Amino acid sequence: MKAYVLEGIDQLEYKDVETPESREGFALVEVKAVGICGSDIPRIFETGTYHFPTIPGHEFAGVVKEVYDEEYKELVGERVGVFPLIPCRECSPCQEGKYELCRNYNYLGSRCDGGFAEYVLVPIWNLLPLPDTVSFQEAAMLEPASVARHGLSQIGEENILGKTVCIFGPGTIGLLMAQWAGIFGADKVLLVGTKEGQKDLAAKLGFTLFCNSKTEDVQEFLKANTDGEGPDIVVEGVGNDSVLSECLKAVKPGGSILLVGNPHGDVNLEKAVFWQILRKQLKLYGTWNSSYFGGMESDWTKTVEAIEEDRLKPAEQITHELEFERLKDGLNIMRERKEFCNKVMITR
Ligand SMILES: [Zn+2]
Numbered sequence: 001m002k003a004y005v006l007e008g009i010d011q012l013e014y015k016d017v018e019t020p021e022s023r024e025g026f027a028l029v030e031v032k033a034v035g036i037c038g039s040d041i042p043r044i045f046e047t048g049t050y051h052f053p054t055i056p057g058h059e060f061a062g063v064v065k066e067v068y069d070e071e072y073k074e075l076v077g078e079r080v081g082v083f084p085l086i087p088c089r090e091c092s093p094c095q096e097g098k099y100e101l102c103r104n105y106n107y108l109g110s111r112c113d114g115g116f117a118e119y120v121l122v123p124i125w126n127l128l129p130l131p132d133t134v135s136f137q138e139a140a141m142l143e144p145a146s147v148a149r150h151g152l153s154q155i156g157e158e159n160i161l162g163k164t165v166c167i168f169g170p171g172t173i174g175l176l177m178a179q180w181a182g183i184f185g186a187d188k189v190l191l192v193g194t195k196e197g198q199k200d201l202a203a204k205l206g207f208t209l210f211c212n213s214k215t216e217d218v219q220e221f222l223k224a225n226t227d228g229e230g231p232d233i234v235v236e237g238v239g240n241d242s243v244l245s246e247c248l249k250a251v252k253p254g255g256s257i258l259l260v261g262n263p264h265g266d267v268n269l270e271k272a273v274f275w276q277i278l279r280k281q282l283k284l285y286g287t288w289n290s291s292y293f294g295g296m297e298s299d300w301t302k303t304v305e306a307i308e309e310d311r312l313k314p315a316e317q318i319t320h321e322l323e324f325e326r327l328k329d330g331l332n333i334m335r336e337r338k339e340f341c342n343k344v345m346i347t348r
């Protein structure tokens with residue numbers, strides 16, 4: 001099969017490799033769509049991954065081609081989404097069913113081979129059969145869409161109803177969170193970004209309250225749109241000190257901050273900003289991965305439902321769709337940022 005194999009930092013080779021053989025408990029999935037994640041860029045070009053060679057790509061969907069076990073043979077030909085995390089099932093979070101917090105997990109596309117290939121070997125448990133109305137492109141966005149849902153779930157769906165939610169960093173996850181905030185009944189969704197492309201895409205999704213922090217005063221914008229009170233819930237979707245400071249300054253007293261942006265360096269706070277956490281009695285939430293329990297109710301099944309019911313529209317965030325042979329062009333679009341992109345999707 002053809003695959004993009006990461007053989008070292010900045011050494012992604014498009015080449016022929018042996019197609020994996022299906023074995024007990026696993027299925028061979030033919031990849032039909034794979035999204036490029038923001039995290040793939042440093043993984044491929046800067047930091048590398050856990051070992052080489054590894055085939056990256058953790059946001060993918062496809063068709064089951066082969067199954068080893070007799071009892072699962074009916075899965076052959078099934079269209080599936082793929083939960084990329086393979087839990088150890090032994091550590092204490094796993095024992096509690098919190099697989100997203102597993103201490104010793106395997107992961108398709110970073111710790112073992114993933115979806116930048118024609119075929120991927122996936123544990124049966126990680127396959128989520130898809131309704132006919134969910135496209136492969138949409139299914140390849142189940143991972144970021146579930147991560148976005150999982151984030152807001154930390155605060156609780158019931159605590160978002162009727163509230164004002166502000167999202168700093170309207171990238172893929174940020175805009176998906178805006179969509180979920182709407183689904184959860186937020187009264188108002190405010191977005192703070194840095195690009196006009198983000199503003200246009202947000203408007204297309206129905207979010208017109210956008211502040212470009214490069215040209216506008218963020219605090220003034222947030223006050224103007226919340227009767228001077230500040231948003232009830234603020235999402236830090238960037239991962240740096242200046243954005244976190246803005247979040248802490250903006251949030252309403254008694255409000256909540258959700259930290260979701262991956263930091264690229266140390267995050268320091270000025271004393272006066274730190275004081276805000278105490279004096280405003282803020283609630284700080286962290287979030288990691290998403291919940292998944294096979295076919296049982298989880299962020300993943302809820303995300304499939306929301307797409308099926310046309311409430312969540314992840315495919316609207318696909319700004320680039322490229323053929324498998326052009327995957328490296330897709331990586332470069334995301335790396336160079338010369339043109340605006342939200343989700344770069346690869347299909348075959
Ligand atoms: Zn990702």
Ligand SMILES: [Zn+2]
Pocket residue numbers: 087088089090091092093094101102103104105
């Ligand atoms: Zn575990």
